[in-house]
Amino acid sequence: MSVRLRKTSQTLLRTGLAVATAGALLFSANIAPAYATTTSPKFGTTAVVPVPPSSHSLAAQNVTVKVEGKHISVSWERAATFRGEYRVALMEGNRILIARNGRATTAEFGPDRLEAGHTYYIAIHALDDWNIDPVPGSGVLSDNFVIEDDAPATPDAPGGNTTPEENNPGTTPIVEAPSVPNRLSARLVTGDTTAIEAFWFEPTEGAPITGYEVKLVGSDDSTVVANADMTAGLPEYWKFTGLNPGVSYQVQVRAQNAGGWGEWTALSDAVIVPADQDAYKMRIDEDGFGAFVHQNGHVATVSWSPTGDEPEHSIYLVRIVCVKACGATFKSHFEQFEAHGHLTNWKLERLPAGVFQAQIKLINGNKFSKVVTSAPFKIGNPTEIADPKLVVTPTKEIDPAKANTFEVSGTGYLGDGAARGVYVVIADTSVWTPGTTPDVNRIREYKAVVPVSELEIRNGAFSTSLTVPANMFEPGKQYFVGTMAAHALSIVDRTLDQRVDLSLKQAEPTVEPTVEPTVEPTVEPTVEPTVEPTVEPTVEPTTEPTVEPTMEPTVEPSTEPSVEPTVEPTVEPSVMVMADGVEINSFTKGEAISLELVFTKAPEGSMWEVVLHSNPVSLGTVTVKDGRAMLAVSAETAAKFVPGEHSLQFRQLGAASPQLIKLAWSVKKAESAPSVTVKPTPDGAGAGAGANGVPGKTGKAGKGSLVETGAAGKSGSESLAKTGVDAMTLALLSLTMLAAGAAVLRSRKAQG
CATH class of the missing domain: 2.60.40.10 (Immunoglobulins)
Known part of the structure; x- marks a missing residue:
């Protein structure tokens, strides 16, 4: 209904304006036209289309739509609170003809997809956070407008509305130079990072414009001046290519008409050509x-x-x-x-x-x-997952001789394991180790146990304290503060097992000061003279030679060889290369091939670059999925192979310690078509196997024929070797035939 009302209002307005203009022209030659018309030699009549504003907080503001023949220019201001993209669309009824997304605040349409006499309007919407869908209620719609023919408008000027040139044909008209072009901007060209493109709008005054001059100024003191192409569909555009990386550039532009060149615009914002292009x-x-x-x-x-x-x-x-x-x-x-x-x-x-x-x-x-x-x-609705963290004070210099109180707090005690609360315990590692099922028969050996109910755990956090009486800690044992799920869950759920070790204060020695002064004076004079001469000669020679030779050869050889070979090979990944279900280890120069790569011990999702060495030829990059990957080698790539022995290398990408797999590989020469033709000679030379391997006929040599084995000028032994018949077999065959011939000859003589 709103579209129909807009169309009706536009029709009434155009009809009213036409009637008013006709009345003015018919009834008074001295009355000015009912409305002014701006003309352009490129686009024809200029019209500003009304755009009702929107109160939405993200909607485009101050939207302007100008129609010049089959050219539509749209500009707007961004909402103060919006930093996303807008979608501006050319609409015909409910159909989107052209839509553009971006952060720019200008857009151009035409002349493509626009037809004279058709009715269109412009719609601008703010897009959501992902720049995909329009934000509901953010649309701004222009009034309908009708595209007119491209011919420039030429309003009549009857009677007293004649120009000075018409009243004074001998005088030269005075034309002022155009004003500066509007809204100049510059940016890097998408897809060509060493090029800069500039955009601008035609000057407000000075139409018709006959030319533009564009200047590029670099931070390296370089200057490039170019003239815009006035025959292009959009002459208010120019692109500078082949610029120097690392240099900052700015653009200026000025316009020209019959009155000459106008002033230069201010320099545009600087655009830097990236120094590191890659x-x-x-x-x-x-x-x-x-x-x-x-x-x-x-x-x-x-x-x-x-x-x-x-x-x-x-x-x-x-x-x-x-x-x-x-x-x-x-x-x-x-x-x-x-x-x-x-x-x-x-x-x-x-x-x-x-x-x-x-x-x-x-x-x-x-x-x-x-x-x-x-x-x-x-x-969906994910179940909370336990991520327990435990903090204990104090943890060092614990004095076993005194009573000790420990303050304990935990976070991340969530999920099914915390359904019945948590036990906080102090024990040594011989009684229980977190991560293992506790022995219910040894609960009394814990130094302290405090249950924390599920009601005391708030958002996964709790705090409590434990006290261990004096002289409960035994020297030489490793104690810790730990947690586990409470009640029956302590046996089956290990998600809340945590541990913070305690360090006991070492007891000061009390025996040494009392023993040393009393023992040393009495023992040394009596023992040393008698023991040293008798023990040292007998013990040292017998102990040292017997222990050292037997320990070294038995321990070292048995330990080192058993560990190293079994651990290292399990870490390295490997790959098997297959084609058509068969494992291969070679390529043929110039022949395309599809490879199936079967990886072993390669991380899932890891990426590998495949290169044929030693004349490096990159075959591409593959990703391991379910232990496999596919790689297609084109004929163009295979043409770069060099026949000979090489290595096929797989290098892991993006890993902290990338792996390298090398396979011995070879490249074969492409086989030439077997199309040898033997011409017969008068003496029968050259007769051999023909196309079907039939001796005595000429034609293409069949596989394994006499032509193939003999025409190359090789020795008879080499030719026989190709047939698979060795010399001994031939000798036995010859003797058998001679014996048979002799027997036949004797039989004939006997019959005769």
């Missing part, structure tokens, strides 16, 4: 990355905004990790997307209940960006 191309749009949960609370979507500068063949690796309460069986989800592909979001419909985070990383061969992490998001 690093700049590997950046991630952090503002454009995030995850949001759908209204049902069980589905999430991760979205990202490509910069457009990503290297060719690079990929985005997106990973979903658990923050808490995701269940014991959850493993991180990951997926990779082509950086220049059409997918810029990942819908997650099968996540379990829990709290998650999304991570994204851009990868190009062995180069990768920093990891960007989203804010945590919750799926």
Whole structure:
């Protein structure tokens, strides 16, 4: 209904204006036209379309819509509290013809998709936090407008409305130079990080504009001046290419008309061409990355905004990790997307209940960006997971001779294990070790036990104290303050087991001062002269030779060889290369091949760069999923192979200690087509096996034919070797045939 009313009001307005203009022209030659018309040689009549404002806090403010023939320019101001993107759309009825998202506050439409005589309007909406859906109620809609023909308007000027040139044909008209162009801006070109593009709007005064001059000023004192292309669909634009990395540039522009050149604009904001081009191309749009949960609370979507500068063949690796309460069986989800592909979001419909985070990383061969992490998001109603932390004071210099009181506090005591409370105990490690099931028969051996009920645990936190009487701690034992689930859960639930060790104060020695002065004077004079001469000669020679030779050879060889070979091989990953279900260890130069890589002990989700050495040829990057990965080698890549012996290397990417796997590999020459043709000669030379291996006929040599084995000029032994027949076999065969021939000959003589 609102669209129909807008159309009706526009029709009435145009009809009223037309009637007023006609009346003025017919009834008074000295009356000025009923309305003024601004003309442009490019777009024709200029019209400003009314745009009713919106009271929404995020809605675009002060929206201006100008229509010039088949060119529409839209500008607006950002809401003071809004930092996201707007979507500006060209609408025809309920249909979106063109829509653009971005943080800019200007947009241009036309001449494509615009048709004369059709009715359109402009709609501007603020987008949500993920720049995907419009914020409800934030829309600003212009009034309807009709696109007119592109021909410039030429209003009549009858009677006294003639110009000075028409009244005085001999005089030269005075034309003033145009004012400065409006709203100049400059930025790096998307996809070309050594280029800068500039945009501006035509001057307010001085139409028609016949030219623009654009100046680029660099911080390295360089200056480039260019003339804009006035024949282009948008002449208020210019691009400077091939600029120097690390240099800051600013842009100026001025306009020209029949009166000459106008003034230069002020310099634009500085634009820096990145000094490290590779690093700049590997950046991630952090503002454009995030995850949001759908209204049902069980589905999430991760979205990202490509910069457009990503290297060719690079990929985005997106990973979903658990923050808490995701269940014991959850493993991180990951997926990779082509950086220049059409997918810029990942819908997650099968996540379990829990709290998650999304991570994204851009990868190009062995180069990768920093990891960007989203804010945590919750799926469903996750069960609280225990994450116990225990604080005890004091823990050092505990005096066993005195009574000791320990202040204990805990946090993270959540989940099913805390359903009946928690036990706080003091014990030594021989009685119980946290992480193991306690022995109920040894509870009395605990030095202290304090139960904390579930009602005393608030949001996973509690505090209590324990007192151990004097002389309860025994020297030489390791004591600790520990926690465990209470009541029957103490036997079956280990989620609340924690431990803080105690250090006992060492007792001061009391025996040494009393013994030393009394014993030494009496023993030394009597014992030393008698014991030393008799013991030393007999003990030292017999003990040292017998102990040292027997211990060293038996202990060292048995320990070192048994440990090293069994531990080291279990850490290193390995890979088997297969094609068509068969393990291979070679390529053929120039032949495409699809490889299936079967990894052993390689981390799930790890990425590996595959390179053929020693003439390095990169085959690509693979990601291990369920212990396998696929790799396609194109014929173009295979053409770079050099025949000979090489190594196929797999280098792990993104790991703190990257692994390297090397496989012995070879590259074979491409087999030429077996198309040898033997021409017959008068003496029969050259006769051999033909296309079907039939002796005596000419044609293409069949596999294993005489032509193949003999035409190459090799010796007879080499040719026979190819057939698989050795010399001894031939000799026996010859003797057998000779014997048979002799027998036949004797038989004939006997018959004769």
